[in-house]
Amino acid sequence: MSPEILSESHPLAGCLRTERLPHIWCVGCGLGISLGAFASVMLDNKFDLDQMAVVSGIGCTGRMAGYLKVDSFHTTHGRAIPFATGLHLAKPNMKVVVFSGDGDIVGIGGNHFIHAARRNLDITVICVNNFIYGMTGGQVAPTTPLGSNTTTTTYGNFEYSFNIPLLAAAAGATYVARWTVLDVVKLRKSILEAINKKGFSLIEVISPCPTLYGRLNRLAAGVEMMKFLKEHSVTKRDATLQDAAITDGNQIVVGKFLDIEKPTYLEMYEKRVGEKIRQLKYEKFLVEEESCPEC
Amino acid sequence: MRVEPIIETGAHFMNGNEACAEGALAAGCRFFAGYPITPSTEIAEHLAERLPEIGGVFIQMEDEMAALNAVLGATWGGMKGMTATSGPGFSLMMENIGLAVMTETPCVIVDVQRGGPSTGLATKVGQGDMMQAKWGSHGSYEIIALSPSSPQEFFEQTIKAFNLAEEFRTPVIILADEVVGHMSEKVVFPPPDQLKVTPRKISKQKPGEYYPFQVNGNGIPDMVKAGDGYRIHVTGSTHDYRGYPYMTAEAQANLIPRLVNKIRDRKKDLIDIKEIDCQGAEVLVVAYGITARTSYYSIELARQAGIKVGQLKLNLVWPFPEEVIKKWASKVKALIVPEINMGQMVLEVERATAGKCKVILVPHPGGDIHSPESILEAIQGSAK
Numbered sequence: 001m002s003p004e005i006l007s008e009s010h011p012l013a014g015c016l017r018t019e020r021l022p023h024i025w026c027v028g029c030g031l032g033i034s035l036g037a038f039a040s041v042m043l044d045n046k047f048d049l050d051q052m053a054v055v056s057g058i059g060c061t062g063r064m065a066g067y068l069k070v071d072s073f074h075t076t077h078g079r080a081i082p083f084a085t086g087l088h089l090a091k092p093n094m095k096v097v098v099f100s101g102d103g104d105i106v107g108i109g110g111n112h113f114i115h116a117a118r119r120n121l122d123i124t125v126i127c128v129n130n131f132i133y134g135m136t137g138g139q140v141a142p143t144t145p146l147g148s149n150t151t152t153t154t155y156g157n158f159e160y161s162f163n164i165p166l167l168a169a170a171a172g173a174t175y176v177a178r179w180t181v182l183d184v185v186k187l188r189k190s191i192l193e194a195i196n197k198k199g200f201s202l203i204e205v206i207s208p209c210p211t212l213y214g215r216l217n218r219l220a221a222g223v224e225m226m227k228f229l230k231e232h233s234v235t236k237r238d239a240t241l242q243d244a245a246i247t248d249g250n251q252i253v254v255g256k257f258l259d260i261e262k263p264t265y266l267e268m269y270e271k272r273v274g275e276k277i278r279q280l281k282y283e284k285f286l287v288e289e290e291s292c293p294e295c
Numbered sequence: 296m297r298v299e300p301i302i303e304t305g306a307h308f309m310n311g312n313e314a315c316a317e318g319a320l321a322a323g324c325r326f327f328a329g330y331p332i333t334p335s336t337e338i339a340e341h342l343a344e345r346l347p348e349i350g351g352v353f354i355q356m357e358d359e360m361a362a363l364n365a366v367l368g369a370t371w372g373g374m375k376g377m378t379a380t381s382g383p384g385f386s387l388m389m390e391n392i393g394l395a396v397m398t399e400t401p402c403v404i405v406d407v408q409r410g411g412p413s414t415g416l417a418t419k420v421g422q423g424d425m426m427q428a429k430w431g432s433h434g435s436y437e438i439i440a441l442s443p444s445s446p447q448e449f450f451e452q453t454i455k456a457f458n459l460a461e462e463f464r465t466p467v468i469i470l471a472d473e474v475v476g477h478m479s480e481k482v483v484f485p486p487p488d489q490l491k492v493t494p495r496k497i498s499k500q501k502p503g504e505y506y507p508f509q510v511n512g513n514g515i516p517d518m519v520k521a522g523d524g525y526r527i528h529v530t531g532s533t534h535d536y537r538g539y540p541y542m543t544a545e546a547q548a549n550l551i552p553r554l555v556n557k558i559r560d561r562k563k564d565l566i567d568i569k570e571i572d573c574q575g576a577e578v579l580v581v582a583y584g585i586t587a588r589t590s591y592y593s594i595e596l597a598r599q600a601g602i603k604v605g606q607l608k609l610n611l612v613w614p615f616p617e618e619v620i621k622k623w624a625s626k627v628k629a630l631i632v633p634e635i636n637m638g639q640m641v642l643e644v645e646r647a648t649a650g651k652c653k654v655i656l657v658p659h660p661g662g663d664i665h666s667p668e669s670i671l672e673a674i675q676g677s678a679k
Contacts, residue, residue: 017528020539050524055368066528066540071521073371074530074540076394079364082328082356086365087521089352090326090372094522115357273347280348 015039015049017069024063028214028222030181030207031060034128035067037184038099041191042070053096055084057109059135060209061101061128068099078109081116081125088123092266095124095195102129102143106162110142117171117200122264124194124201127164130209138212146248149216164204165244165257174199176258178244180206180229183254190256199264206233206252301349304486311446311475312337312379314482315405316345318453319377321484323492324403325351326376328365330358330384333417334473335407338379359384363391367400371529373520375457375495379405381473382415385424386431392466393432394531396554399508399516401460401495403453405469407476408584410635410661420473421661422584422635426642428468429613435551437558439565440468440613442583446480452610458493459565463558464515470612472635474585474664502526508550509536514557558614566616570623572598572605578678579623580631581644583609585664590633593670602678612640617647624651629677633657633670653677 010018016039025031042049049070056065058077065072071094075083080098088096098105105113105127116123132150133139140150143164144157153159165176175197179187187205194201208214208225219225233252236243243253263271302321309317316338319327327346329339339355346353352369356362359380366376380388385406395402410416411423424431428440439459443449449471456467498505498517507527508516519525532540533547558565572594573579582590587608597604607623607630609616620643624630629652632641641656648654657673659665 017539049526051522053521063540066530069526071371071526072528073368074528074532075364075367076360076390076531079360079391079394082361082364083368085354085356085361086326086328086368086370086376087372088368089354089365090369090374091520091522094372111357112361115361277347 012036012039012043015042015069017067020067023067025060026211028208028210028225029060030130030205031064031128033181033184034126034205034207035064037187038126038191039068041188041195045192047095047195051094053087053091053094055080055087055096055098057100057104059101059104059133060130061099062104062135064099078104078107078112080104081109081112084123085116085121088121097195098123098125100127101134102127102131102164103133103141106164106167107142114167114171117168117173117202119265120172120174120199120262122198122200122266124197124203126191126194126203126205128205128207129164130207130213132209132213134209134212138216143246145246148213151216161246163241163245165202166241168202169241169258172200173202173258174260174262175201176241177202177256178204178206178254180233180252180254181208182226182230182233193259197259199262206254300487302484304484307482307484308479309446309482310337310477310479311443311449311471312407312477313341314446314450315379315453315469315471316341317484318450319403319457320345320349321490321492322454322457323375323494324377324457325349326366326369326374327352327378328354328356328362328369328376329378329380330356330362332381332384334409334476335379335381335405337476338405338407359387360391363388363395363404366402367391367395367398370400370402371521375401377403377405379407381407381409382411382421382424383413385427389427389431392438393434393436395466396432396436396438397531398529399464399554400466401464402466403456403460403469404466405453405471408470408472416662418473419662420585420635420664422470422472422586423639423661425470425612425634425636425639428470435555437555438468438613439463439465439558439611440470441567441610442470442612443475444584444587444608445475446478446482448610449475450482450484454490454492458491461493461495464518465558468613470584472584506536507538508534510553514553514560562614565611565614566619567611568616568619569608569610570605571608573607573623574605576603576605577628578602578604578631578674579607579627580604580633580670580674581607581609581620581640582633583612583640586633586635589664589667590670593667593674596667596671597674600675602674604674604678609640615643615647617643620644620647621649621651624648627652629653629655631655631657631670631673631677633659633665633673635659635661635664
């Protein structure tokens with residue numbers, strides 16, 4: 001018996017460039033789930049997709065922009081955030097989302113990440129963290145947990161890893177959350193909150209890379225990695241940002257760590273610069289009126 | 296309501312960097328992102344004050360990679376954008392100049408050159424980034440670069456750079472130098488009706504019919520901007536007419552020759568070379584930027600001494616006007632190439648000359664302009 005066809009089109013077709021499917025990601029990778037979560041938030045909440053832009057850098061997650069049927073930009077490695085900064089300032093009414101990987105956002109692009117948070121630009125950054133450089137074949141990342149094997153830490157990683165939520169909050173973000181790709185419902189809720197948040201919002205998505213991180217660390221197949229993430233992640237009541245550190249053997253704390261109100265970059269600009277400009281123009285106008293020979 | 300002109304028509308006394316900033320405003324630049332670096336900083340400072348007055352955006356970014364990328368983002372948001380820097384910052388921009396080339400994003404990059412390599416002579420003149428402007432980003436591409444010799448030219452070339460960027464959908468580089476950037480002179484802003492400003496060629500096609508990299512007859516696709524419903528995809532990867540990454544040799548063969556040839560095929564229209572006293576000359580000085588001006592004094596001295604010498608002043612340095620050099624090479628004894636580097640554009644001059652006449656480099660390691668004697672000696676030596 002052949003399977004019953006429930007739908008001729010992809011259920012998320014409204015937000016996906018379906019002509020580009022299947023995507024390039026491996027079986028068991030969490031990027032498809034992240035993409036699906038984002039697309040379903042777009043469609044479920046009836047966002048005006050003409051006013052939505054997604055900017056990605058380079059890497060596996062860097063391909064995210066290319067699958068989303070919005071204005072989408074696939075830039076250089078690490079530079080998605082500054083590109084998004086320019087786009088946001090040119091089109092302040094558009095929603096601008098940066099969707100990229102851990103290596104892209106906090107490795108090569110780390111400086112841009114902290115400065116965009118410091119400025120409190122009204123953009124959303126979704127950083128998919130798979131603990132490794134996947135596209136290039138499994139090298140150590142600034143997020144690789146201590147002790148993990150990668151192709152460039154043959155004897156086990158001995159570098160401390162970034163606590164991305166703490167980093168974002170310390171730099172000035174107004175919204176910080178972390179979920180694994182198993183927490184799809186919560187992830188969707190966070191994506192919605194982050195996009196609607198006025199200010200710099202960050203979501204870290206902990207995502208399995210079975211092909212490289214899994215294979216090199218004896219977690220192998222996708223299902224086992226999912227099980228690992230399920231068993232090793234925990235939502236803690238009153239979790240602090242310090243608790244978000246991913247350390248050897250400890251549980252990965254997920255949840256919403258920060259949700260505060262603070263004037264955005266453009267609001268600060270309007271307050272500090274906009275008013276002055278209007279005042280200067282007013283003064284100039286008064287001077288011109290006084291010196292007008294016909295008056 | 297009285298509409299104030301963006302720039303104030305008439306004569307001004309200002310330095311080259313300020314003239315560049317005003318030229319940008321005249322050309323329709325409404326976005327500037329930069330990072331402080333001597334000797335270009337006056338451009339950023341001037342625009343930080345001027346852009347907010349006219350509803351534009353100024354942002355000081357965290358580094359030069361961010362600065363250029365912010366310009367690219369703003370350009371896809373529909374604005375005309377520019378960044379300005381000097382050697383070290385120019386080096387940092389290289390990768391993203393490639394992104395601008397590959398995504399056909401019009402923008403202007405100003406490099407007010409100083410002495411290098413590395414930190415070099417941070418406050419003093421150099422012309423050592425000439426080849427970097429042409430070859431600095433990886434891969435095969437063509438670039439358009441101009442070189443001003445005075446604040447007036449810096450003003451005019453900035454407008455021209457914006458116009459060429461829009462016309463060719465490509466980044467355009469202005470290779471200025473510290474002396475031109477910092478010298479103050481009379482700069483005349485023309486009345487608005489005499490300003491030639493090229494608007495962005497926006498597609499008239501509807502969403503669904505439009506493909507961002509589908510070429511027209513001239514090999515240059517029309518643009519749209521984000522937020523207009525086209526839902527474009529733009530990538531620095533090799534892509535097809537839809538803008539989708541396409542990782543094949545065929546896709547590369549469809550894209551790269553087009554990007555290169557859209558400039559090469561129209562090189563004749565681009566050539567901007569001033570032939571000064573060339574008729575009947577035995578020796579010509581080929582120069583650009585501040586060196587075109589300093590060498591002119593040497594030329595005058597040589598003429599007083601009875602040597603028939605003229606000048607080929609390169610206003611456009613890339614693509615290199617080899618046809619013009621070739622034409623003169625068969626008519627003169629020697630071409631003298633003074634430059635504030637240890638020999639860069641002289642290689643192009645030699646290539647174009649193809650042995651038809653002597654080519655003599657007058658190098659200068661930077662930090663100062665050439666002495667009139669150094670160029671004069673070369674002229675005298677070559678005329679013998």
